[in-house]
Amino acid sequence: MQDNWVSDTYKNSYTELVASWKKIKQDSEKTGITDVFALAQILKISAWHKTLETFGPIPYKHVGEPALVIPFDSEKDAFNLIFTELTDVIAELTPKALQGATIVADYDAVYAGDARKWVKYANSLMLRLAMRISYADETIAKKYALQALNHEFGVMTSKSDEAQMSNGAGMSFRNNIEWLSNQYDECRMGSSMFSYLLGYKDPRLSQYFQASASVYAEEAFDGEKYQAVPPGNASQQNAIYTSFSKPNILATTPTYWLRASEVYFLRAEAALRWGADFGDAESLYTQGVAASFDENGINSSVETYLASGAxxxxxxxxxxxxxxxxxxxxxxTTAFTGSTEEKLEKIIIQKWIALYPNGQEAWSEWRRTGYPKLNPVQTNRGQGVTKEGGIRRMVYPVSFYQSADNRANYEQALLFLGGVDKDKPTTQLWWDCRKKIY
Structure with a gap:
């Protein structure tokens, strides 16, 4: 929990967006042109929900107002505001989508202005966040999950719907994980991913990771050798990992925000939990695996993979x-069999595999559901965390309480977390309530 890392995380996913969002909001109010602001709202929610799920309470409702200190909102209130805003922007953009219209196409690096795709993305984002709070507020979760699924354009169903950044609007974006893995030698395959992909003989293995030249590498089912870094290794000599399995990510590899495979697994979980109004859980689970195979250019039989018994x-x-x-x-196993709890585990395992390399979303779902089960940390150097419970949130940056005004605001945020002593990595967030860990 080094403060410069924590501060950068908060800044990159929250603070740096405020000025642009506020400017677009002001322009929208002056001109009466609201569709561009609708896109800005979707982008704000895409980023801020990560901040909300990383730290806990954040300033939300009053951001953009002329005040020196903006008050925090509770997590529950922030999620409710998000659902209201998504409902409003979807209503704003749906007529455009019905017309087949585009919005600022020359400046849109994600969908080239395609209003239909933005509506599908917004509905899919609503479904993701509805399931996020499903253990904390099941009534609200079910309401907005159904709303997203029953909308006339619905949610993502194919690879062509995915939200990603690569080339667009005259710009090219470098994949930051490619840069990271070439700068930091320990940015390599993790041992839990090793256990699942090798065990399942998963054809995504070679799509996700490069073979290893390490003398300690293990031969896999595809004839290549792979090696992974264990969690919580205390060695400071990161150069020992140089030859371990790197992410198979190029500078030109897209950075994915949300993909159809994730949406199928969200729907499978909703169907497993709430029944036929949400579809058939097994069919949606199978479609999720098939979508992930398609997204990764894999032609292997999904049926064989699911029936392997591995x-x-x-x-x-x-x-x-x-x-x-x-x-x-x-x-x-990969087969959709067993108790309801066993089926939930399988849905989240496959979702976790399909999400790679979206570590933020994987961490959030692991905290929410307890799945997938991971390899134990070797050496625990956390601030009060246990090997079993792991890190539940990031602590707030030091700057939050350095001035008297900010201190009062910060202490209000801690009350939302449960008390003035709750700015800890062991504090479970509002939606992380399925099992009491600490």
């Missing part, structure tokens, strides 16, 4: 300075 494998590592061993994290 389970994740143990991870045993010998490296230059240390060893690490972990049993298989679960005995779950």
């Amino acid at each position: 389970t994740p494998v143990a991870h045993n590592l010998k490296a230059l300075y240390y060893t690490y061993s972990a049993p298989a994290p679960t005995t779950a």
